[in-house]
Amino acid sequence: MKKYRLLKQFLRGNKAAYIAGIVFMIIAQLLSLVNTFIIGVVIDSVIGDILPEGIAYKGLQLLGGKEHLMHNLWICGLVLVFFSAFEGVFMFLSRKYSAIAGEGIAKNIRMDLYEHLQNSTYLYNTSIKTGDIMQRCTSDLETVRNFLATQFQDLIKCIVLIVASVSVMQKVNTDLTLAGFSLMPIIVLGAFFFFRYVSKKFLLADEAEGVMSTVIEENLSGMRIVRSCATQSREIEKFIASSLDYRNKDLKITVAFAWYWGLSDAICQLQIGVVLVTGIILAVKGEITVGMLTVFMTYVHNLIWPIRGMGRVLGDMGKASVSLGRIQEVLEAPREPGRDDTGLTPKIEGNISFENVSYEYTDGNEVLKDISFSIGKGETLAILGKTGSGKSTLLHLLVGLLPYEKGSIKVDGIELGEINKRHLRKNIGIVLQEPFLFSKTIKENISDNNPDITDADIEKATSIASVDRAIRNFEKGYDTMVGEKGVTLSGGQRQRVAIARTLIGNCKVLIFDDSLSAVDMQTDKEIRNALRKHCADTTTILISHRINTLRQADLILVMEDGRITDRGTHDELIQREGLYKQVYDMQSCVLDMAKAGE
Amino acid sequence: MEEDNREIFNKNIDLKMWKKAIKYLAKYMNHVIGIVIAMIINAATDAALPLFTEYAIDNFIAYKTTEGLGLFIILYVLLLILKGMTIYTFIYLADKLWHLVSHDIRVDGFKKLQELSFSYYDRNATGSLFTRVTSDVGRLTGIISWGLVDMIWAISMIIMMTVYMFMKNVKITLVVLTVIPILAVISVFFQKRILFYSREARRYNSIITGAFSEGIQGATTSKTLVREESHISDFEKKTDDMRTASIKTAVYSGLFFPIVSVLGIIGTSLAIWQGGVMILGEVITVGTLTLFISYTLQFFHPVNDMARIFARFQFSQAAGERIMALLEADIDIKDSDEVIEKYGNITSDMPVPKLKGSIRFENVSFRYKEGEKVLDTFNLSVEPGQCIALVGETGSGKTTIVNLTCRFYEPTEGTIYIDGQDYKTIPLMYIHKNLGYMLQAPHLFSGTIMDNIRYGREDATEEEVINAAKMVEAHDFIMKFENGYNHVISKGGGGISTGQKQLICIARAIVNDPCIFVLDEATSSVDTQTEKAVQRAISKVLHNRTSFVVAHRLSTIREADRILVIDKGKVIEQGSHEELMKLKGHYHNLYTSQFIDDSNKDLFGTPEPLPVED
Ligand SMILES: Nc1ncnc2c1ncn2[C@@H]1O[C@H](COP(=O)(O)OP(=O)(O)O)[C@@H](O)[C@H]1O
Numbered sequence A: 001m002k003k004y005r006l007l008k009q010f011l012r013g014n015k016a017a018y019i020a021g022i023v024f025m026i027i028a029q030l031l032s033l034v035n036t037f038i039i040g041v042v043i044d045s046v047i048g049d050i051l052p053e054g055i056a057y058k059g060l061q062l063l064g065g066k067e068h069l070m071h072n073l074w075i076c077g078l079v080l081v082f083f084s085a086f087e088g089v090f091m092f093l094s095r096k097y098s099a100i101a102g103e104g105i106a107k108n109i110r111m112d113l114y115e116h117l118q119n120s121t122y123l124y125n126t127s128i129k130t131g132d133i134m135q136r137c138t139s140d141l142e143t144v145r146n147f148l149a150t151q152f153q154d155l156i157k158c159i160v161l162i163v164a165s166v167s168v169m170q171k172v173n174t175d176l177t178l179a180g181f182s183l184m185p186i187i188v189l190g191a192f193f194f195f196r197y198v199s200k201k202f203l204l205a206d207e208a209e210g211v212m213s214t215v216i217e218e219n220l221s222g223m224r225i226v227r228s229c230a231t232q233s234r235e236i237e238k239f240i241a242s243s244l245d246y247r248n249k250d251l252k253i254t255v256a257f258a259w260y261w262g263l264s265d266a267i268c269q270l271q272i273g274v275v276l277v278t279g280i281i282l283a284v285k286g287e288i289t290v291g292m293l294t295v296f297m298t299y300v301h302n303l304i305w306p307i308r309g310m311g312r313v314l315g316d317m318g319k320a321s322v323s324l325g326r327i328q329e330v331l332e333a334p335r336e337p338g339r340d341d342t343g344l345t346p347k348i349e350g351n352i353s354f355e356n357v358s359y360e361y362t363d364g365n366e367v368l369k370d371i372s373f374s375i376g377k378g379e380t381l382a383i384l385g386k387t388g389s390g391k392s393t394l395l396h397l398l399v400g401l402l403p404y405e406k407g408s409i410k411v412d413g414i415e416l417g418e419i420n421k422r423h424l425r426k427n428i429g430i431v432l433q434e435p436f437l438f439s440k441t442i443k444e445n446i447s448d449n450n451p452d453i454t455d456a457d458i459e460k461a462t463s464i465a466s467v468d469r470a471i472r473n474f475e476k477g478y479d480t481m482v483g484e485k486g487v488t489l490s491g492g493q494r495q496r497v498a499i500a501r502t503l504i505g506n507c508k509v510l511i512f513d514d515s516l517s518a519v520d521m522q523t524d525k526e527i528r529n530a531l532r533k534h535c536a537d538t539t540t541i542l543i544s545h546r547i548n549t550l551r552q553a554d555l556i557l558v559m560e561d562g563r564i565t566d567r568g569t570h571d572e573l574i575q576r577e578g579l580y581k582q583v584y585d586m587q588s589c590v591l592d593m594a595k596a597g598e
Numbered sequence B: 001m002e003e004d005n006r007e008i009f010n011k012n013i014d015l016k017m018w019k020k021a022i023k024y025l026a027k028y029m030n031h032v033i034g035i036v037i038a039m040i041i042n043a044a045t046d047a048a049l050p051l052f053t054e055y056a057i058d059n060f061i062a063y064k065t066t067e068g069l070g071l072f073i074i075l076y077v078l079l080l081i082l083k084g085m086t087i088y089t090f091i092y093l094a095d096k097l098w099h100l101v102s103h104d105i106r107v108d109g110f111k112k113l114q115e116l117s118f119s120y121y122d123r124n125a126t127g128s129l130f131t132r133v134t135s136d137v138g139r140l141t142g143i144i145s146w147g148l149v150d151m152i153w154a155i156s157m158i159i160m161m162t163v164y165m166f167m168k169n170v171k172i173t174l175v176v177l178t179v180i181p182i183l184a185v186i187s188v189f190f191q192k193r194i195l196f197y198s199r200e201a202r203r204y205n206s207i208i209t210g211a212f213s214e215g216i217q218g219a220t221t222s223k224t225l226v227r228e229e230s231h232i233s234d235f236e237k238k239t240d241d242m243r244t245a246s247i248k249t250a251v252y253s254g255l256f257f258p259i260v261s262v263l264g265i266i267g268t269s270l271a272i273w274q275g276g277v278m279i280l281g282e283v284i285t286v287g288t289l290t291l292f293i294s295y296t297l298q299f300f301h302p303v304n305d306m307a308r309i310f311a312r313f314q315f316s317q318a319a320g321e322r323i324m325a326l327l328e329a330d331i332d333i334k335d336s337d338e339v340i341e342k343y344g345n346i347t348s349d350m351p352v353p354k355l356k357g358s359i360r361f362e363n364v365s366f367r368y369k370e371g372e373k374v375l376d377t378f379n380l381s382v383e384p385g386q387c388i389a390l391v392g393e394t395g396s397g398k399t400t401i402v403n404l405t406c407r408f409y410e411p412t413e414g415t416i417y418i419d420g421q422d423y424k425t426i427p428l429m430y431i432h433k434n435l436g437y438m439l440q441a442p443h444l445f446s447g448t449i450m451d452n453i454r455y456g457r458e459d460a461t462e463e464e465v466i467n468a469a470k471m472v473e474a475h476d477f478i479m480k481f482e483n484g485y486n487h488v489i490s491k492g493g494g495g496i497s498t499g500q501k502q503l504i505c506i507a508r509a510i511v512n513d514p515c516i517f518v519l520d521e522a523t524s525s526v527d528t529q530t531e532k533a534v535q536r537a538i539s540k541v542l543h544n545r546t547s548f549v550v551a552h553r554l555s556t557i558r559e560a561d562r563i564l565v566i567d568k569g570k571v572i573e574q575g576s577h578e579e580l581m582k583l584k585g586h587y588h589n590l591y592t593s594q595f596i597d598d599s600n601k602d603l604f605g606t607p608e609p610l611p612v613e614d
């Protein structure tokens, strides 16, 4: 039932086109039957001497009677062309509207999926496997679209054809009609079972192809390692093995298909033969005319392939339902609350306080324990702690990516949970530990095509982030594409573009989650100096493993295992034993070494 | 990588390329011949079937007799068995040919990729190389094998139908055949456009796939930047483009099929008009008329097939060209003929002698691209077992120097000597198999940790692997995994931190036991504790081996026998750490300014201009 509602949701805005497509298709099919019938009548009653009945008689009279037509056969030809042109028009309309509906449906599914993935919660986003979701958004989507737009219509077409042909054939001769359908069940069932059977083989071949792709991918991305370990021969062996396996699995499908097409074609042909031979016997007995035999033959001929297709559609129907279910799962993922127009939108100054905040991703497993601190507008907070101590989690709470339940977080005295999420994030900017750059130009990455952002703004942000000069050195400057089709940026450049991208938002609070790790010390310093100069009023939160990056902060928190184990300024912290001092000693021995050299 | 459709649209068929591609069929000539024979017979049976109806009408029905019906049925059944068999044969052979040739070309492509030098990889994105050996190959060989099937069938079908018709009646045939040229022109016109738009649609489809992937991977980033709305509207534009192209495809094919079938009916009408008159004049029989009718209704199949093949050839050409470009690419760095003559053809699976590891650069100049000299008359001499540290700004040429040493690139001018011998006269494999090379981004292959450590030397015993892991202090964390050394690393290496990956890579290098070690910024952003472990591991590894270390961290560099400060491809200072500190030059500056509190010096002023650039 839910699935049915989902199908209706995908159809939205396209119902009219969808129905039009089906109606036009039915008309076209009926006209094609009429066409064949006309040929039969012409053979029997114009060229031959059989007296026409019913509509055929009226038709002949309308066109001037048998005698007239016999001497002016071109009129019959013209009628035929006229009807088939009609059929053509409807066939075209049907295809056109079906395509409009089908593509509209595809667009709806795509938009729904994409929109949902953009608005789902952070936890959902981090818990999914990209490859799996990608498959749902591409091949599952294609399966559903194909079912709605093509297969379902084919099914209707097939049913219409059967019903209409049978009712015409039935009128002419019952025995021949029965003969005409005698083998059809075998054809349908054969296709049905074959396509079910072979889809398993396809899965195997797809897997083998996946293995082969992985070998190539890993070889290409690890090319430098392959060369320096001189393992080319082994890589080639590995590749040949995987490619052979893929080939052999494909060959199994080949054999299956060769059997299927060969056999099913012979059966279809046999079906036509049955009609022909039965027709001969009936005609000899005088129960059917030559023209009508031709009509039968053509009808059966035209029916047989769609019916074989129907078996396939039925065989594939299970797949469509599975795919629909997989899409449904994505669309039912939790959405982030507080995103719409609800919530407060206060002016944010940048005073932040945490009171007894705890957080657990999974029950009973607290990653943050009883965190309390506060910083005022324009101050700098720094956090030091081992990987996994909970630093990123803390910051994700502050930008509302994670919902907190225990304790209280206040921004300018207002409870964070009550502030509108979009408003919050426009005011609290974060540079993530692993920032993602979009495969657009550098400029678009920074400005997001916002017309309010001028080139001067962009340049200011990039120069604060110390990446201005590097960008200018690219052949295409700010219009350089990021990623495969453009320049592959170094780790440090990526981080700095990400910093510039966050700076452009003029946020009141700036968060850097280990965002300077891949830039050298000198640049690190330049960036911090520039920040201090240009964003003096901005509250800043820094995570870093480098003491130098942290030392000027107004408050330094030391985190171990989800707890704040120490806090203070640099000068205070180096006075006491603890993690901060340990790290400081380790890093400053470098300085001692440097001094020793003098 | 999708080629520009518009360009292909008007491109002519490049026979040279196709000839090269068709060479791959030579091995499977029996398949090709089998396909040709099967298709000719198949077309013959297709064309013969209407003859049965004709015979039935003109003999059994016309004379109201069933005499000879038994033989008729037997013949019919024999014919349909024959037809089924030809179908089995051509599907089997063509599909097999497709897979066999695909495999062959793929293997050649992959082998070639293993030989091509780094410079080739610089010029070509890995994504595009990947598509060449996968989908491009499939497309090229698909059109070769199935194109063969369709073409032979279409040609034989047209010939046979024409011959049968001429045998029956010349005049009707001539009248009826007038639709064929029109059919052909229309088919070519439409097929080209249909293919064009369907490829446009496919291109948009891959853009949409890319957008989905970004939407998923960048979802958190979009949230933090509040860009969901703008991404959704960008995405909508893409889906609209896709929809437009797909609808255009459908409209063209929706126009094409009715037009073609109306043309077929025109042929039928012509046959009825001409044939009807002749039946009345008793020149032909009713059976013959039905024969003409069924032929005219089938005309468009072969003509359309031809048009489609033509269009597909045109559009698959680019894929073929890309593959051929890969297969024929020049290998910049390979053993010269003299070397091969002297040492034989050394491949990577042969044992090679150990090198001692002395290295000398003599007036080496190097450029990646014309006109941009990265190194200029560079000189350097390294004794076996020495450790050389390279420091300098990003882009100063450190990586270039080590890549030249490894012979991943060769000098544009000057000579590099290894163990006193110009290294171009040493087989490439001798050098690479003596090499330990580690990069900033550690790379693990999917497989177990054991496989990864053993990667360079498959015959390493378990004990050797464990020893290496212990040496780099990786043993403990490896044993924490449920399956220990058999822990499977998934694609991309998830579940293991960067620092741990680095340790595994170092263990891998140790198992190889190389005599020349290269560490190019192999220690990067890991927390201070892990960093210590990595550094301890490295200093153990470097002991007694010729090594080049590129690093920013003083603690790594300090222990080097010689430190070279590189600036713009030149050595500006060199010596031991102590010597360089005494010099109070660039090196001194670099490391003291790093740790002296920056707050008192240039807090609000502009920082010292240092040419730090990536
Ligand atoms: N999405 C998540 N789901 C479950 N656990 C997580 C998630 N993200 C982080 N964790 C766990 O929370 C702990 C703290 O991680 P994190 O905040 O990223 O630390 P840090 O930033 O200090 O390196 C780690 O043990 C980590 O495994």
Ligand SMILES: Nc1ncnc2c1ncn2[C@@H]1O[C@H](COP(=O)(O)OP(=O)(O)O)[C@@H](O)[C@H]1O
Pocket: B122, B368, B369, B374, B392, B393, B394, B395, B396, B397, B398, B399, B400, B401
């Ligand atoms: N594959 C390449 N193709 C073209 N130019 C390159 C390539 N690799 C490096 N360069 C250029 O050569 C110069 C030296 O780079 P590199 O040796 O990587 O310096 P470093 O290792 O000191 O950072 C830089 O200007 C860089 O842009």
Ligand SMILES: [Mg+2]
Pocket: A388, A391, A392, A393, A433, A513
């Ligand atoms: Mg973190």
